[in-house]
Amino acid sequence: DTGVSQNPRHKITKRGQNVTFRCDPISEHNRLYWYRQTLGQGPEFLTYFQNEAQLEKSRLLSDRFSAERPKGSFSTLEIQRTEQGDSAMYLCASSPSGEQFFGPGTRLTVL
Amino acid sequence: GQQLNQSPQSMFIQEGEDVSMNCTSSSIFNTWLWYKQDPGEGPVLLIALYKAGELTSNGRLTAQFGITRKDSFLNISASIPSDVGIYFCAGQRTINQAGTALIFGKGTTLSVSS
Numbered sequence: 001d002t003g004v005s006q007n008p009r010h011k012i013t014k015r016g017q018n019v020t021f022r023c024d025p026i027s028e029h030n031r032l033y034w035y036r037q038t039l040g041q042g043p044e045f046l047t048y049f050q051n052e053a054q055l056e057k058s059r060l061l062s063d064r065f066s067a068e069r070p071k072g073s074f075s076t077l078e079i080q081r082t083e084q085g086d087s088a089m090y091l092c093a094s095s096p097s098g099e100q101f102f103g104p105g106t107r108l109t110v111l
Numbered sequence: 112g113q114q115l116n117q118s119p120q121s122m123f124i125q126e127g128e129d130v131s132m133n134c135t136s137s138s139i140f141n142t143w144l145w146y147k148q149d150p151g152e153g154p155v156l157l158i159a160l161y162k163a164g165e166l167t168s169n170g171r172l173t174a175q176f177g178i179t180r181k182d183s184f185l186n187i188s189a190s191i192p193s194d195v196g197i198y199f200c201a202g203q204r205t206i207n208q209a210g211t212a213l214i215f216g217k218g219t220t221l222s223v224s225s
Contacts, residue, residue, distance in 0.1 A: 004153075031210065042115075042199050042215025043154065048206060056206045091153050093213075098142060098161070098203070100213060102153035 002026060004103035006092050012109045013082055020078045021106045025094030032075050033100060034067055035091040036060065043091050043102075049075060082110045117200050117216030124190055125224055132198060132219040133184040140202030143176050143183040144213065148197045157198075158185070190223050197221070 005024045013019050025032050030051050035043035046065070048056040051072040061067075064082075069075040079086055087110045093100040117134045124130060134143070142161055146154035158169050160176035160183060167174055173186045183200055197220050201213040 006153075033212065035213075040217070042201070042217055043213070044215070045206075045212040048210045048212060050210060055210050056212070058212075093153075095211075098211065099144065099156060099159050100211075101156060102146075105151075105153045107151070 004092055004094050004101055006090075006103040006106050008106060009104060010107045010109075012111065014111050015082060015084060017082055018078065018080045019082060019108065020076055021090055021092075021108075023075045023077070023092030023094075023103060025073070025075070025092070026096075026101060029094035029096050029101075030072065031095040031097070031100075032069055033093040033095070034075070034077050035093065035102075037089040037091055037105070038087075046077075079108075082108075084110045086110050115200055115202060115214055115216035117219055119219060120217070121220040121222070123222045123224070126190060126192060128190055130187040130190055130194075130221060131184060132200075133182060134200030134202075134216050135182040136202055136214075137181070138202070138204075139180040140204065140214075141180070142203035142211075143174075144201045144203065145172075145174050145183070145185045146199045146201060148199060148218070150196075154199055187221075190221075192223050192225055195221055195223050 032049040034046040037043040049069040089105045148154045158174040165176045197218040200216045206212045
């Protein structure tokens with residue numbers, strides 16, 4: 001399968017814990033995006049990488065959130081000191097230029 | 112901020128019927144995309160539209176990019192049970208020198224009874 005992959009698919013954590021998600025984009029896609037989706041809503045943009053450079057961050061991305069793409073391939077999204085409001089589906093998308101192709105997402109539940 | 116208004120919010124139809132849903136925006140977009148999302152999965156790209164007035168088909172799906180660049184619609188003909196899901200429109204905006212981000216509508220939930 002050559003699509004976008006994300007791990008883990010599901011994560012349950014207690015409030016205050018740190019969590020890290022991984023995204024493997026489609027090979028050779030130089031653009032990588034993170035989105036967050038809550039129930040009943042469409043995905044909302046969080047951040048964008050072109051190769052290894054993080055070029056844009058949404059105001060939704062608080063100081064507790066950090067994303068990296070160290071070698072311009074896979075990316076990680078870390079949430080520190082999780083809060084119940086962080087519960088959502090975290091989606092990764094990659095793109096060669098215009099169209100964005102999404103992974104299956106990581107469903108985070110913060111208890 | 113930019114928002115997309117997607118309607119209807121939900122639809123309940125019989126198998127074989129045609130479906131139409133639309134999306135409007137207060138802002139102009141240069142690209143419109145339509146995605147379908149199944150429960151617990153990520154959105155899957157259905158159709159991308161790049162030019163005002165463009166009409167594009169993908170099997171039983173047809174989408175159009177409005178002339179004003181502020182709206183788009185998606186039609187599904189002869190619906191089948193596997194069409195069930197949530198359909199999202201998305202407008203693409205430039206966020207940086209070469210990057211773009213998608214602004215999504217809230218989705219149209221389609222239910223098909225056989």
